[in-house]
Amino acid sequence: MKRSRVFLAVTTAAALAGVLAACSDSDEGGATGDGPVTIRLLEYQQSRADVIEQLIPEFEQAMADEGKDIQVELVTDILTDEQFRTKITQQFHSGTAPDVIDMGGSHVTGFAGAGYLLQLDEYLDEWDAWDEYYEPVKDAARQVDGHFYAIPHEASVQSLFYRKDILEQLGVDTSQPQTWDDLIARLEQVTAQTGQPSIVIPAGTAWGGGTWSEGFLPIVAGTDSTFYDEETGRWTLESDGLSATFDLYARLTEAGLLPVEDLLNPNPWEPTKYVKFPEGTLPVAAQGTWGWRYDWGPEGSAPIDGVQEKVATWDYPALVPGTEPYSISGGGFVYAVNAESEHADAAVELAQWLSSGTAAAEQLTAIGAAAPRSGIADIEPYKSEPTLLDAEAKVATSIRAPFGDGADQVSQAVQSATESIILGDADGEQAASAFAEDAAELLGDALVEQ
CATH class of the missing domain: 3.40.190.10 (Periplasmic binding protein-like II)
Structure with a gap:
C-alpha cells in the first residue's frame, strides 16, 4: 500500500495548522437564519x-x-x-x-x-x-x-469480477454461473490451458481484515445459515454454511485454482489484483464496486485500458442447495x-x-x-x-452480510483458519473446527450462541 502522508487543508475560512481544533465556537444560529x-x-x-x-x-x-x-x-x-x-x-x-x-x-x-x-x-x-x-x-x-x-x-456491491475478454479468448463460458460447481468447472478449464491459478479470493493472515470482509463473509452470507443474530448479539460458530465455506476454500486450494504463493505474500493484493488480474493471467477476482475506480480505473492502482469493455461481474454462485446466485450489499x-x-x-x-x-x-x-x-x-x-x-x-x-459486536475477533479466527487451508495444514473440516474453537475463545461466552 502507498505510504500515507498527513497534512491539513482549509476551504472557505483560513488555513488551519497543527492538530484538529475544537468544534466551532462561532455564534449560535445560522441554520435558522439567526446568525453566522x-x-x-x-x-x-x-x-x-x-x-x-x-x-x-x-x-x-x-x-x-x-x-x-x-x-x-x-x-x-x-x-x-x-x-x-x-x-x-x-x-x-x-x-x-x-x-x-x-x-x-x-x-x-x-x-x-x-x-x-x-x-x-x-x-x-x-x-x-x-x-x-x-x-x-x-x-x-x-x-x-x-x-x-x-x-x-x-x-457498494461485492461480486466476482472477471476478465470477459480473456475468458472469451480461452473459449470459457461467461454467462452467470448458477452454482460453485459450475464455476469451478470453468476455472479448471482456464487453469488447464494456462497452467496458472484462475481465481483470487482473499485468504490467510497477510490480507488482514480483507480475508474476512472481502473473502469469507460474502460467501458464507449467501448460505442461508445464521452466522450472527442481531437480536441476541451472538455468533453461531458451527453451521452447514460455515462448513461449506471452509470446504470451498479447501477445494479451490487443492485444485490449484487459488494463487497460494501470492496469498502468502506480505501484500497479497499487489501480485493478484494489481498485476495478474490487469494482465489477464488471473482472470477472476472477488471484488467490490470500488474496484472500478481505485484498482482498475484510469487513475487506479493498476489501470486496465478499456476496463468497462474487458471486465464484467458475476453474482456469487449458490454454494448450498436451496440458494440462488446473489451479490453482497457492501x-x-x-x-x-x-x-x-x-x-x-x-x-x-x-x-x-x-x-x-x-x-x-x-x-x-x-x-x-x-x-x-x-x-x-x-x-x-x-x-x-x-x-x-x-x-x-x-x-x-x-x-x-451479518456484522456485529465481535466481528474483529471473528475476522482474526477466519484469517487463521483459511491460512491453515492454503498452507496445506488443514482440510475444510479441520479448518472449520479450529475456527469455531479460536473464535469462541476470542469472543467469550457472552457473544457466542450456546
Whole structure:
C-alpha cells in the first residue's frame, strides 16, 4: 500500500495548522437564519476531500439563498483507516472532534456505542429523501439499538469480477454461473490451458481484515445459515454454511485454482489484483464496486485500458442447495455528526445536502460507488457511469452480510483458519473446527450462541 502522508487543508475560512481544533465556537444560529455559523467537516481520504472542496461553495450559496449564513471549513487529514480510528477516538474523547465526519460505515457502531455520535432519527423522519434509500442500505445503517447515527452517501456491491475478454479468448463460458460447481468447472478449464491459478479470493493472515470482509463473509452470507443474530448479539460458530465455506476454500486450494504463493505474500493484493488480474493471467477476482475506480480505473492502482469493455461481474454462485446466485450489499462511507456539535442542525443540513442531487452524483462518480438511494441515476456525471448504475440496480436486491459486536475477533479466527487451508495444514473440516474453537475463545461466552 502507498505510504500515507498527513497534512491539513482549509476551504472557505483560513488555513488551519497543527492538530484538529475544537468544534466551532462561532455564534449560535445560522441554520435558522439567526446568525453566522461555521461547521467543520473532516475528510481523511484525498479523493474525497478533492471533490468535497469543490462542493462546499455550492452548499454555502444554497444556504445563503435560503437566508442561512452557514460556512464550512474542510479539514483534510490524510490517514489510513486504522490511523483515522485512533485519531478521531482521541479527539472525541478530548472534545476536539469536528462537527461532521465522513467515515466508513463500519466505524459507526463503536463510535455510536461510545456516545460520540448524534442520533439522527428525528432528522431522518423529517427528510423526504430518506424514503428513497434502499432497504438493505437502511438496514445496514440501523444500529443494534434500533437507531440511526449516520447518513449513508454511497453503497457498494461485492461480486466476482472477471476478465470477459480473456475468458472469451480461452473459449470459457461467461454467462452467470448458477452454482460453485459450475464455476469451478470453468476455472479448471482456464487453469488447464494456462497452467496458472484462475481465481483470487482473499485468504490467510497477510490480507488482514480483507480475508474476512472481502473473502469469507460474502460467501458464507449467501448460505442461508445464521452466522450472527442481531437480536441476541451472538455468533453461531458451527453451521452447514460455515462448513461449506471452509470446504470451498479447501477445494479451490487443492485444485490449484487459488494463487497460494501470492496469498502468502506480505501484500497479497499487489501480485493478484494489481498485476495478474490487469494482465489477464488471473482472470477472476472477488471484488467490490470500488474496484472500478481505485484498482482498475484510469487513475487506479493498476489501470486496465478499456476496463468497462474487458471486465464484467458475476453474482456469487449458490454454494448450498436451496440458494440462488446473489451479490453482497457492501458498506460505504457515511456522514456522522459529532454528538457534542454546537451547531447540530447546520451539521445535519450539510450531511443531507451532500447526500442529495448533483452533490451526491459528483461524489459517487469520483469515488466509484453506487448510489444508496433512488433519484440519483438520472443526474450527471453519475448518469454516464454504466458500471455504477449496474451496481446500484443490485443494491436493492442484494444480501446484507451479518456484522456485529465481535466481528474483529471473528475476522482474526477466519484469517487463521483459511491460512491453515492454503498452507496445506488443514482440510475444510479441520479448518472449520479450529475456527469455531479460536473464535469462541476470542469472543467469550457472552457473544457466542450456546
